[in-house]
Amino acid sequence: MQSDFIIENDLGILQLKGDFNVVQVDDFRQKFSIWFKANSGVKNVVVDMSEVTMVDSAGLGVLIAIIKQVTDRGGEMNLCGLMKRVRMVFEITRTHKIFSIYDDLGEAKQAFK
């Protein structure tokens, strides 16, 4: 899995690509924690999942863990661009109720304005 961390006007944008599963999550969680601590000005975060092909329960667990870090800093986290296969995982686990999910990156960014 590839992950890119971008900052646009104090808005953190995480762009994930590939499978987001138990094999990759530990590495991603560590990378995120280091990046988030290093950028104390970032309050709100958008996770762009338009190129994520698969998410398992460990991946969801990490998303919940990072939403906790973001809300602890007083920010909010939006997800966007879920593919069908990924969206179905959110539906069956009912985690769509925990996250704010938008159709595309533009909508997710707009929600913070």
Next chain:
Amino acid sequence: MKAILHTGNSLSWLPDPEDRPWMLLPVGNRPILEYWIEGCLDLGIRDIRIVLGEGGYGIETYAGEGERWGVNITYSFLNSNETPEDFPRRSPDLWKEGLLYVCEPCFPLRSQKVLNTPEKGSLFLLGPEENPCGFYVSDSECLARFLDAGNFPRPPTQAAPFSAYRLETPKAYFDLNMRMIKGEISNYLAPGYELLEGSHVGYNVIIPPSVILEAPVMIGNDVRLRPLCAVGPHAVIGNSVVLDSQAELRNCVILDGSYIGRNLVIEEKIVAGNLLIDPESGEIFRLDDPLLLGDVGVGNSFSNSFSLLLEKVPALFLWILMFPGFLLLYTLIRLTRSGTFKMKSKLDRKDTPRDFPIFTPLRSNGFTVVFQALSLDRWPLLVKVFINQSALCGHAPIDPDLEKERREKLPGNIPGVFHDELLLSEPLLPVIGDMYALNYLHNRSMIGDINLFFRVWFRRLLKTSTFRNGEKHG
């Protein structure tokens, strides 16, 4: 021209909205969603956006991408901080050409088979003007006002080609079904089709010779009627329903996946699994006796029985294999007073509270670390697999007192000796437990169980540090 169908609002009178979202409630013998999609088609709309909420998985599984109707269906979620009116405002440009907007549980009630195509620039409200459930607008100025202010566009410029029948009460839903079965369903059949003698029987329905069917009746697919049943008049039976011997149904609506027990007489009622709903008063009775009413589904399938049998053999093998290690290490743990088993109440497979032995380390030392890393603390729980109280692999057992709400959210209960909670090292949020359990129950398979077993086993073995730090895993 596009349509937005909000499916998220749950019906206050219908429990378990996650299992039965209002859009999938049958009217006649088809879900309401299908009537709305056909309504969209008649209005010339082929791009439908379904906004998901409760029971989203069921809706998406049912409707797919709309290929069955020749429409293009896409899905979105309504977030907890948004109202239905906020949704189209996210990307206003998408709806510029016109919009059919449905935001409340309602049914498109037709008075004729063929709808009059709305004129260009027209606007009509769905439902009563003072309290509409949605609208249709093809006038861009009107729509812009709605998108700006969120108020429903007014005044209507023409009468709606169909009215929106609100489903606020069980009586409204019941009456709607009765209206359909008494003849109005013919307004929803494509031209050229007729409902013969007021009856419809779906595919794969087994009706023994001694069953009496009195029209009008509607029977869905995969229904089993046992001998000497009497069905109708005015009975609407959903898909995958089992009606036991000598039961009688008349003036009633039976929702998908229900079992009706022997010798029962159901009249003027809605049955949803083990729930008996009185449409007049709106009272809901939950019957806990599966011989009367029940769900045809989780726990009864052949695959569940098959895996139940297969998991006992590996459980016995593990029990024998782990016994010497358990005996040796637990003796040492007791001698050093570093841990003990405490009985904790958990729900077994049949939802009965039982005492489960849970290992509780009193202090961390080499014995407790190795004991847990080798999963020897699970050895006493293996006995529960033999007596059908627990599965070898499943979700985390549920505390009947503390986690009552959690149990209600789950479609089944398969407590496992080996379960997924060990995959995270941060403090477990209750929601992660729910998530794992739901994921497990939806995707349960034998290969998945084998995968889970080895994943948990090796994870425990590799994560000895978590035991060393004294973290407890139930």
